[in-house]
Amino acid sequence: MTMAATREGKRGRTARLAPYALVLPGWLWLALFFVAPIASVISMSLMTGGLAAGYTFTFEIGNYARAVELYWEQILRSLLYGGLATLLCVAIGYPVAYWIAFKGGAYKSTYLLLVLLPFFVSFVLRTISWGFILSDNGVVLGTLKSLGLLPGDFGVLNSATAVVFGLAYNFLPFMVLPIYAVLERMDHGVVEAAHDLYAGRVQAFVRVVLPMSLPGVFAGVIMVFIPTSADYVNATVLGGADNTMIGKVIQTQYLVNNAYPLAAAITFILMAALLIGIFSYAKALGTEQVMEVQAR
């Protein structure tokens, strides 16, 4: 009896500690790869000095002032391009996900694979290929021009349009997958219930399917908006001098100019801007909604 009770007690303690032990690797991971880099970026952004002389922590708020003063245009442009690319991804990705989830039948996984297929080629290579394809005298434009269907000075590259479309193209699967995941596991009975309660196709979609799939859209928007806003490959390959995005600036400041504090300040400003954007977006959608439906 007493022995059983002790064993119970021991097992009880182990059982109570088990969850903490299980999340420990997760916490370590976060501390190592998230908290440490952020802390180092923040402290770097408040330093002064140079690569040769070394950097010292001087609480230099001026780095931020300089970053905004010099690069506000690139920061805003990045958010704009990222936002436009995200909208484009929703506009294209939602119907694709909807179609695969509801009309894909037995071939759902094949269609998903097709969506993912471009990912088997390196991101940079893919973007450069688009550069070739869309170049002023490349396969597409060159042919159209020689057929006289386009004026000789027509070009697609080196424009905001090229950058935004490039971004949308590269990140489309990140939008399709989470939306698909939500639509796929949606109880079809709910859609039937809407029809049963006098909702036609449009009403059933607007009142039931769309709101229930918002968590997927939310996840997709985050997964597309963040990397597209910080991307520099598309702007470099497909854009021109007028389309520089902030990612390119950060890269140059870090790797070419070795202006670590300034680069860190820009990085942090971009991060803050993205966080503010995402939180206000979640607020607008209704956090409760996003979280609650997600939890189901």
Added chain:
Amino acid sequence: MATATEEPRTRHDAGARAGTPAISLEQISKAYRSGGEDVQAVRGIDLRIEQGEFFSLLGPSGCGKTTTMRMVAGFESPTSGTVRLHGDDVTGVAPHRRDVNMVFQSYALFPHMTVFDNVAFGLRRKREASGEIRRKVAEALELVELNGRERTKPGRLSGGQQQRVALARALVNRPSALLLDEPLGALDLKLRQAMQMELKRIQRDVGITFVYVTHDQGEALTMSDRIAVMNGGRVEQLGTPAEVYERPATRFTAGFIGTSNLLSGTVAGRSGEVATVRIEGAGEVRASCDAPAGARVDLTVRPEKIAMEAEEPAGDRARLAGTVTEVVYLGSATHYTVRLGDGSEVVVFRQNASDAASAAERGETVWVSWRPEHAYALPG
């Protein structure tokens, strides 16, 4: 189709056509194509369900109940046959244009909406005025005893409460018929029994036609005005609970509803309604039967109609001797299994009344007996 462009009809004009059945199914069949093969789910059903009736479709899983109901709601279209609501042919009409509402087995509540918005959904689609909607939703929630939970999301309600929301969401539209597909299937026994009484009360209060799908014979017997017993895509028998219980028309119905004893024998002779049936090895009994002499028949007797005693009963009771092989004590009653001379077994139910004759033991020899009109031959 003329009806396709109309708003869903309300009960006012439905009432104006009293006399026509609320729902009639005329020779409807449904074959699903699955894996290159046709699955015959429903094979020619004819039913007329009257206005205000509590009608049950009862049958084992896979017999086509859900398919039949989905054809009434409009989610499946019949391969052949006609569906009429209040006399109007609605066979090709979309679900959202039919004046019937469904209570889904999974409830299918809208998880992102509050209880109020769930219940108001149909009224809003019909563009009723907001004051009217508020009044009707309050009334419907009152009916299912859920007032006060308007602002709650369905995910925070218990199974029984979700069930009530599903019911209110359908009832609030005052459809000309409510279709319920095993609505209590997910509830535990106690709650299910309480909800059975509740559903019956609600149906009496609102006077709407209920079509109730269930595989639970007890549920169907308790609640229904009439029952259609289904098997293999066909209606085996149609009648009141007492009719299908007391007079099962087929071997299937006899076996599916309640417990019944089947005795195989040959008609030895007859006088009017009553025949004498010889059960080889067990004896002769009299039963109501119209088969000619010499025909092989299956007799059925309900266990509660059978008396069991140690001495051979006197009078004109049909009687056979046998040995008790099993005794199951159930509190209020005891179930005995008695093996007869021909090797077949009959089950006897006996109330455990205080003045009951002493209980039989296993291995005892007993006489089982019944009134001749309580045993009758199954057709076929």
